[in-house]
Amino acid sequence: METILNYFETIPPLHRGLIIVAGLSFFWILEGAMPLFHFKYKKWKHAVPNIFFTITTVLVNLPMAFLLLMSADWVMAHNFGVLNWLPEMPLWLYVLLGVLLMDFFGAYLPHLIEHKVKPLWMVHLVHHSDHKVDATTANRHHPLESIIRYSFTLIGVFAIGAPIGIVMLYQSMSIVATQFSHSNIGLPKNVDKWISYVLVSPNMHKVHHHYTLPYTDSNYGNIFSIWDRLFGTFMELDAEKIVYGVDVFPDEKENSNIINLLLQPFQKYKKPTHKANQ
Numbered sequence: 001m002e003t004i005l006n007y008f009e010t011i012p013p014l015h016r017g018l019i020i021v022a023g024l025s026f027f028w029i030l031e032g033a034m035p036l037f038h039f040k041y042k043k044w045k046h047a048v049p050n051i052f053f054t055i056t057t058v059l060v061n062l063p064m065a066f067l068l069l070m071s072a073d074w075v076m077a078h079n080f081g082v083l084n085w086l087p088e089m090p091l092w093l094y095v096l097l098g099v100l101l102m103d104f105f106g107a108y109l110p111h112l113i114e115h116k117v118k119p120l121w122m123v124h125l126v127h128h129s130d131h132k133v134d135a136t137t138a139n140r141h142h143p144l145e146s147i148i149r150y151s152f153t154l155i156g157v158f159a160i161g162a163p164i165g166i167v168m169l170y171q172s173m174s175i176v177a178t179q180f181s182h183s184n185i186g187l188p189k190n191v192d193k194w195i196s197y198v199l200v201s202p203n204m205h206k207v208h209h210h211y212t213l214p215y216t217d218s219n220y221g222n223i224f225s226i227w228d229r230l231f232g233t234f235m236e237l238d239a240e241k242i243v244y245g246v247d248v249f250p251d252e253k254e255n256s257n258i259i260n261l262l263l264q265p266f267q268k269y270k271k272p273t274h275k276a277n278q
Contacts, residue, residue, distance in 0.1 A: 081161015
C-alpha cells in the first residue's frame with residue numbers, strides 16, 4: 001500500500017493521460033463484445049463530441065492540478081482536516097477512508113448539487129443530453145462543469161486533510177470508475193447487482209441517465225454506491241426500460257453538435273418531467 005501511495009504522490013501527467021486512454025480503449029472494446037444495448041449508430045461519429053469534451057476536461061484540470069498539490073501540502077503541514085484529526089490507523093484504512101471521503105466531496109456532493117441548482121443543472125445537461133450512453137460519455141462534461149467539480153475536490157482536500165497521494169489515487173480511480181459505469185456493457189443482472197452493493201455498477205448508473213424524473217435525480221455516486229444508499233438517492237429500474245437523454249432536450253442531432261453543447265448552459269432553464277417509464 002505504501003508503494004502505491006508513493007507512486008501516486010508523484011504520478012507523471014503522461015501516466016494520468018495513459019490511464020484515461022487505456023481505460024477508454026478497454027471499455028470501448030468490451031462494450032463491443034458484450035453490449036447492453038445494440039445501438040444503431042456510427043460509433044466513431046458519436047464519439048467525436050464526447051472525446052472533444054474529454055480533452056477540454058483534461059486541459060482544464062492540468063493547470064488546476066497545481067492548486068490540488070498546494071492545498072494537499074498545506075493541510076499536511078498544518079495538520080488540518082478529518083484524516084489528520086483521527087487517531088492513528090493502519091495505512092490501508094487511512095487510504096480507504098481518504099478515497100471514500102474524496103468520492104463524496106469530489107463526486108457525489110457536486111453531482112447532487114448540480115441537479116438541484118438551476119444554473120448548474122444547465123451546465124450538467126451537456127452530460128445528460130447524450131442519447132447513446134457508452135464509454136465515451138464518461139467525460140462528456142462542459143468546461144464549466146470541469147471547473148465546478150474541481151472546486152469541490154479542492155474543498156474536499158481541506159475538509160478531509162488528504163495528502164496528494166490519496167488525491168491522485170482517487171482521481172485515477174474516479175476516471176476508471178466513470179468509464180466503467182457509463183460503458184454499454186451487458187453484465188449478468190446478478191453480477192451487476194452484487195457489484196452495486198459496494199461500487200457504482202453500469203446498470204446502477206444508467207438509471208441516472210433515464211430521460212425523466214425521478215430517475216434522473218438518483219444514483220449520483222461515482223466510485224462507491226454507499227453515498228446513494230446512505231442518503232436515500234439510490235433507485236433501481238430494469239435496464240430494458242431505460243431511455244437515454246433528457247425529455248426537455250429531445251433533439252439527438254442538436255445534442256451531438258459541439259457548438260450547441262458549448263452554448264447549452266446559456267439556454268432557458270428546463271427541468272425533466274415526472275412522467276417516467278415504470
